[in-house]
Structures are given as structure tokens and as C-alpha cells.
Amino acid sequence: MxxxxxxxxxxxxGSSPMNASYGKLMMWFFLLSDAFTFSALLITxxxxxxxxxxxDGAIDAFQFSQLYWPVPxxxxxxxxxxxxxxxxxxFVGIMTFILIMSSxxxxxxxxxxxxxxxxxxxxxxxxxxxxxxxxxxxxxxxWSHFIHGTDAGGLLKDGTTFFGANLSLNQYGPxxxxxxxxxxxxxxxxxxxSGVLLNFLIYYNTVTGVYExxxxxxxxxxxxxxxxxxxxxxxxxxxxxxxx
Amino acid sequence: xxxxxxxxxxxIPPDTAKIKKLWMTALILLVITVxxxxxxxxxxxxxxxxxxxxxxxxxxVKAAYIVGEFMHLRYETKFLxxxxxxPTIFIVWMLVAFIYEGSAISEARF
Numbered sequence: 001m002x003x004x005x006x007x008x009x010x011x012x013x014g015s016s017p018m019n020a021s022y023g024k025l026m027m028w029f030f031l032l033s034d035a036f037t038f039s040a041l042l043i044t045x046x047x048x049x050x051x052x053x054x055x056d057g058a059i060d061a062f063q064f065s066q067l068y069w070p071v072p073x074x075x076x077x078x079x080x081x082x083x084x085x086x087x088x089x090x091f092v093g094i095m096t097f098i099l100i101m102s103s104x105x106x107x108x109x110x111x112x113x114x115x116x117x118x119x120x121x122x123x124x125x126x127x128x129x130x131x132x133x134x135x136x137x138x139x140x141x142x143w144s145h146f147i148h149g150t151d152a153g154g155l156l157k158d159g160t161t162f163f164g165a166n167l168s169l170n171q172y173g174p175x176x177x178x179x180x181x182x183x184x185x186x187x188x189x190x191x192x193x194s195g196v197l198l199n200f201l202i203y204y205n206t207v208t209g210v211y212e213x214x215x216x217x218x219x220x221x222x223x224x225x226x227x228x229x230x231x232x233x234x235x236x237x238x239x240x241x242x243x244x
Numbered sequence: 245x246x247x248x249x250x251x252x253x254x255x256i257p258p259d260t261a262k263i264k265k266l267w268m269t270a271l272i273l274l275v276i277t278v279x280x281x282x283x284x285x286x287x288x289x290x291x292x293x294x295x296x297x298x299x300x301x302x303x304x305v306k307a308a309y310i311v312g313e314f315m316h317l318r319y320e321t322k323f324l325x326x327x328x329x330x331p332t333i334f335i336v337w338m339l340v341a342f343i344y345e346g347s348a349i350s351e352a353r354f
Contacts, residue, residue, distance in 0.1 A: 018324040028328055039335040043342045050346030053354055059289045073284065089284065096277055104270040107314050111263065115256040212253055228314045232307055238277075239303040243284055244296055 027222045031229045034191075038233050041187060042240050045180045052174055064154035070173035072242050078145050092242050095138045096234065102131025103231040106199075110224045113217025118206060121220060125203040128227065132196035139189045146181065181241070188237055191230045198223045269313040276302050 010016045018025060052069045055062060062074050073088040080091070105127040112120035149164030154171030156162050162171045170178035202223050211217045283298050312318035317325055 018327070019321045020324060025324070028324070032328055032331055035332065036335065039338060043335075043339050046339070047342040047346035047349075050343055051349035051353065053350070071289070089281065093277065093281060097274065100270055100273050100277070103310070103314055104266060107266050108263065111258070111266065115258060116253050117255045117258070118253070120258075225315055228310055231314070232310045235303055235306045235310065239280075239299050243280060243299050 021218060023222055024218065024225070027225050031225060034229065035233075038187070038236070041180075041184050042236060045184065045240065048176050048180065052176075064172050066155070066157045066174060068173065070177060072244075075146075075172045076142075076242060078150075080141055084151070089242060091138070091142065092238065095135060095142075096238055098131055098135050098138065099231050099234050102128050102135070103228055105131060106224050106227045110217075110221050113211070113220040116212070116217070118209070118212055121206045121211075121217060122203065125199060125206060125220070129196060129199050129203060132192055132199060132227075135192055136189065136196065139185065139192075143182075143185070146178075184237060184241060188230070188233055191233065195223075195227050195230050198226060266313070269309050273306055273309055276306050 011022050016022075020028075049069050053067065055065075055068045055071055059071065059074075062071055064070060064074075076092055077086045077088040078091065079085065079087045105124045109121050109124035109128060112124060147164050147166070149162075149171050153161045153163040156169060156171075162169055164171060165178035165181070167179055167182065168175055172178065202220055205211060205219065206217075211219060280299060280302050283295060283302075287295050287298075289295070317328065
């Protein structure tokens with residue numbers, strides 16, 4: 001075979017359909033099904049949003065109201081340690097940066113695996129794990145801020161002031177808005193969390209020499225696919241939840 | 245260096261051109277994200293359609309780089325590539341149907 005890696009991984013029948021190992025192919029099809037799940041969540045967000053009135057005044061005059069869907073950049077404008085400073089989408093931008101960087105370190109680990117370079121795989125896997133934890137920390141802060149709310153709070157339909165959000169009430173707008181925030185970023189966050197666990201497993205197996213003895217680092221590649229997919233989903237969440 | 249068998253693993257030296265390409269991909273992704281920020285805060289909200297289409301276009305470019313370069317799909321066999329890409333037609337269909345439905349609900353309610 002034209003494969004340059006040290007071992008050719010073939011299926012039990014002796015040949016490899018689509019020139020990929022069984023595990024890698026199944027990872028691809030799993031990711032395809034996962035893409036359907038995430039699309040369903042994001043597209044349903046689109047449906048519910050377009051079924052609500054949009055805010056049509058001047059953007060500077062925007063206020064939280066139960067009557068129309070909020071403008072996302074007015075909701076997500078807080079940054080840790082800068083209480084009261086309006087910095088629309090800055091924190092989400094930082095989170096995007098972290099996730100893209102951890103995707104590069106992952107792909108560098110895969111590349112090192114192809115070269116059987118155990119030390120380099122260890123180094124880049126560690127950086128990827130650090131990136132994953134940092135992202136999760138950022139998300140924890142964002143959720144906490146979203147749940148506790150702003151200093152002024154917002155008016156509910158019955159005229160009372162409410163601070164923050166839960167699954168049935170929120171200060172930012174129609175209740176569905178907060179519900180979608182929790183479901184979409186929560187489902188993505190859970191993927192990041194499982195990704196970090198898988199990355200740690202790979203790191204552990206690399207350190208103990210499992211892959212070196214096996215003769216190839218294909219597991220790094222498979223988990224790498226998963227990790228890039230998490231990054232890919234974030235690209236879509238970033239656009240359709242935060243930017244549009 | 246009087247170690248055991250494990251030291252016999254031959255480490256292939258890194259291909260700098262390949263690694264440079266990976267960093268370039270990351271750079272492109274970051275530049276596009278920065279561009280999206282600039283669009284978000286310079287093009288006024290009145291031009292909603294224009295903003296949305298720029299965001300969608302940029303997202304597709306970013307997705308193509310992640311799937312093509314990072315996930316290496318561009319370099320897999322064509323059959324694998326199309327097996328993954330063609331089913332996403334269902335996502336496009338769902339998008340069209342649901343947004344159409346959402347606007348219809350909006351018309352009926354308001």
C-alpha cells in the first residue's frame with residue numbers, strides 16, 4: 001500500500017474500504033451523526049427566533065424586554081475582572097481563540113504520531129488538554145454570569161424585575177432564549193468535556209508507551225478528529241448564536 | 245544509550261513545510277474571526293441581511309479549512325470525502341424548511 005506510516009492498518013477481511021481503518025471510518029460517520037444533532041439544535045434556534053419579533057430600534061437604544069428576541073452582542077458583553085465594562089463579544093472571541101489554538105496543538109500531536117515521535121506527541125497532547133480545560137473554565141464563568149444576571153436586571157411580563165436566567169424565566173428576553181443558550185452551549189460544553197477526557201486517555205497511553213509498542217499512533221488521529229469536530233461546532237455556535 | 249528494545253523505534257524528523265502549513269491554517273482561521281468582529285462592529289445593524297450573509301460565508305470558509313486541513317478530509321479518498329459531504333444536504337434542507345416555517349409562525353402570530 002502507498003501508506004508511509006510504519007504499519008498498515010487493515011480490516012479483518014484484509015482490505016481497507018476507502019483506504020481508512022475501521023475505527024477511523026466509524027469515527028467519521030459518528031461525527032456526521034453528531035453534526036445532525038447539533039444542526040437540529042441550531043436550526044431549531046433559528047426557527048424559534050424567527051417566530052419571535054426582532055428588535056427593530058436603534059442599536060444604542062436596546063433594552064432587555066420580553067417582547068422581542070434580544071440582540072446577542074448586548075447580552076454577552078461582560079468580561080471577567082472588568083465588572084461594569086461593556087465589551088461586546090470580547091470574551092466569546094477569547095474563547096474562540098483558545099479553541100482554535102487547541103485545535104492546532106492537536107493536529108501537531110497527530111503529525112508527531114505519524115513520525116513515531118513520542119516526546120512530541122506528549123508535549124502537544126498536554127497543550128491540547130490545557131486548552132480544553134481553559135475553554136471549560138471560560139464557559140463556567142460565562143454560564144455563571146448568565147445565570148446570575150446584570151446589576152440592573154430586566155423586567156418580566158408581570159412587571160417584576162428579574163436577575164439572570166433559568167430554564168423558565170430570564171431577564172434578557174423571551175424564556176426560549178435562555179433555554180437555547182443552556183442547551184446549545186451546554187451540549188457543546190459537554191462535548192468539550194468528553195474531549196478533554198479522551199485527550200487525557202491518549203496522553204496517558206502515549207506516556208506509558210502503549211502506542212509505541214502497538215507500532216502506530218492511530219488513536220491520536222481518531223480522537224483528534226473528534227477534537228476538531230468540537231472546534232468546528234463552536235465555529236457554527238459562534239456565528240449563529242453570538243454574531244447573527 | 246544502553247537501553248532496551250524501546251529505543252529502537254525510529255523517529256522520523258519533522259517535515260517543516262507540513263507543519264508550517266498547519267500553522268498557516270490556524271492563522272487563516274484567526275484572521276477570518278477577527279474580520280467577523282470588524283464586520284460585527286462596523287457594518288450597522290440596519291444592513292442585517294448583508295451582515296448575516298457575510299457571517300454565513302465566513303463560517304463556511306472556516307468550516308472548510310477545519311474539515312479539509314485539520315481533519316485531513318481533503319487528502320482522503322474521494323469516496324470517503326463524498327460519503328461525508330453529501331449527507332449534509334439533509335442539514336441544508338432542514339435549515340430551509342425550518343426557517344420558512346418560523347417566518348410563517350411569525351406572520352400568523354404578529
